[in-house]
Amino acid sequence: MEQAKPERGINSSWTYGLGMLAMMVPSQAFLSxxxxxxxxxxxxxxxxxxxxxxxYLVWDAVNQPLLGYASDRTRSRWGRRKPWLYGALPAFAxxxxxxxxxxxxxxxxxxxxxLALFYWFLAALVLFETAxxxxxxxxxxxxxxxxxxxxxxxxxxxxxxxFQMLAILIGTAATPLLFQRLGFGGMxxxxxxxxxxxxxxxxxxxxxxxxxxxxxxxxxxxxxxxTLSNRNFWIFHLANSFAQTVNGLLSSMIPFxxxxxxxxPESQVSLLLASVFVPVIPLVAVWxxxxxxxxxxxxxxxxxxxxxxxxxxxxxxxxLGGGIAAGICIGFGLAGFLVTPAxxxxxxxxxxxxxTGRRREGVYTAVGGFITRSSGLLSAAAFWIxxxxxxxxxxxxxxxxPELTFRVLISLxxxxxxxxxxxxxxxxxxxxxxxxxxxxxxxxx
Numbered sequence: 001m002e003q004a005k006p007e008r009g010i011n012s013s014w015t016y017g018l019g020m021l022a023m024m025v026p027s028q029a030f031l032s033x034x035x036x037x038x039x040x041x042x043x044x045x046x047x048x049x050x051x052x053x054x055x056y057l058v059w060d061a062v063n064q065p066l067l068g069y070a071s072d073r074t075r076s077r078w079g080r081r082k083p084w085l086y087g088a089l090p091a092f093a094x095x096x097x098x099x100x101x102x103x104x105x106x107x108x109x110x111x112x113x114x115l116a117l118f119y120w121f122l123a124a125l126v127l128f129e130t131a132x133x134x135x136x137x138x139x140x141x142x143x144x145x146x147x148x149x150x151x152x153x154x155x156x157x158x159x160x161x162x163f164q165m166l167a168i169l170i171g172t173a174a175t176p177l178l179f180q181r182l183g184f185g186g187m188x189x190x191x192x193x194x195x196x197x198x199x200x201x202x203x204x205x206x207x208x209x210x211x212x213x214x215x216x217x218x219x220x221x222x223x224x225x226x227t228l229s230n231r232n233f234w235i236f237h238l239a240n241s242f243a244q245t246v247n248g249l250l251s252s253m254i255p256f257x258x259x260x261x262x263x264x265p266e267s268q269v270s271l272l273l274a275s276v277f278v279p280v281i282p283l284v285a286v287w288x289x290x291x292x293x294x295x296x297x298x299x300x301x302x303x304x305x306x307x308x309x310x311x312x313x314x315x316x317x318x319x320l321g322g323g324i325a326a327g328i329c330i331g332f333g334l335a336g337f338l339v340t341p342a343x344x345x346x347x348x349x350x351x352x353x354x355x356t357g358r359r360r361e362g363v364y365t366a367v368g369g370f371i372t373r374s375s376g377l378l379s380a381a382a383f384w385i386x387x388x389x390x391x392x393x394x395x396x397x398x399x400x401x402p403e404l405t406f407r408v409l410i411s412l413x414x415x416x417x418x419x420x421x422x423x424x425x426x427x428x429x430x431x432x433x434x435x436x437x438x439x440x441x442x443x444x445x
Contacts (some may be wrong), residue, residue, distance in 0.1 A: 027171070236348060
């Protein structure tokens with residue numbers, strides 16, 4: 001019997017990328033402006049804000065692996081991931097609005113020394129992190145499940161990262177315009193609406209493969225024991241954690257680099273940021289071709305090498321023009337690092353499925369995400385160590401050579417971290433050669 005023609009757009013890479021746009025726009029606005037809103041606008045003490053952030057990070061470390069395991073165990077007529085994604089939609093939108101819509105009576109307590117604003121902030125952070133984790137774990141688990149083979153995964157990852165860069169630009173550049181006109185509360189309603197519309201459009205075109213929900217799940221301890229004893233899993237994510245640190249340093253150090261190394265005014269910092277992130281959108285297509293031809297492991301190693309080499313021009317730039325040229329260079333390396341890991345990560349999950357007889361994308365996505373998110377600590381440690389060594393304390397006390405401090409942080413430290421990533425990647429043992437152009441293995445339902 002001839003198989004029915006798949007409905008247009010079902011499980012396409014563009015549909016999958018729309019989910020990234022939906023989640024990343026409010027997430028980027030959150031990451032960029034929640035501290036500014038609570039600390040600068042509402043007057044929450046920096047110590048209390050740091051305490052809430054610490055609790056938030058601890059909860060994030062605990063809940064992600066548990067959510068991944070629960071998602072893998074889910075059995076429903078709609079699949080494993082869709083029930084979780086649909087269930088988290090209203091919670092994410094509501095909590096995002098609540099995060100940026102603090103009642104005046106609560107905000108006023110900060111000036112009086114009360115703790116009501118702190119409790120509101122803490123509750124909003126924990127709830128937002130929980131809803132976000134449900135979304136990100138299940139969304140991330142879908143890529144290796146829906147797209148089989150290096151070619152399909154490279155394309156899906158490239159499209160996904162293009163949407164991510166677009167969302168970062170929207171969440172960073174459009175947010176100040178929105179809260180200046182509508183206030184932070186109005187901004188949160190706009191982004192919540194964008195999230196719901198785009199996410200529902202994505203979910204309507206999502207069909208999970210039926211075989212994934214027919215397999216009996218592994219017991220809890222066995223599932224994590226097998227995952228954590230996977231040597232290639234650890235090598236892959238440890239290498240990525242050092243490379244991910246470079247991403248964090250780029251985003252956080254560019255304003256300092258612009259001021260102290262390039263000597264340009266704050267009004268031109270956005271141009272420097274754009275020179276790094278805007279070229280990523282077309283450059284992901286280049287890395288899709290590379291990943292398709294070389295496969296997951298070789299393209300991933302090549303991307304780590306290219307990322308390290310591309311950080312060198314930042315050391316030599318002396319003006320806005322030189323900084324923009326250097327930004328475009330490192331954007332090429334960044335595009336490679338954004339596209340290629342998904343191809344190899346999917347391969348690790350495929351080999352695990354061959355050994356265990358179960359698809360366990362949720363556990364691998366959640367545990368791997370926790371490892372790579374440790375890069376935030378590495379980034380903070382690098383800033384502290386280099387600043388201490390070269391005398392930088394703060395804007396009020398920049399030390400004898402702030403230019404050297406931030407040239408080291410934005411160029412030499414990334415080169416060193418990426419060299420370490422490449423060295424670790426050489427320990428990865430490829431078990432089987434993957435077919436580069438294997439078609440998508442899951443027909444539409």
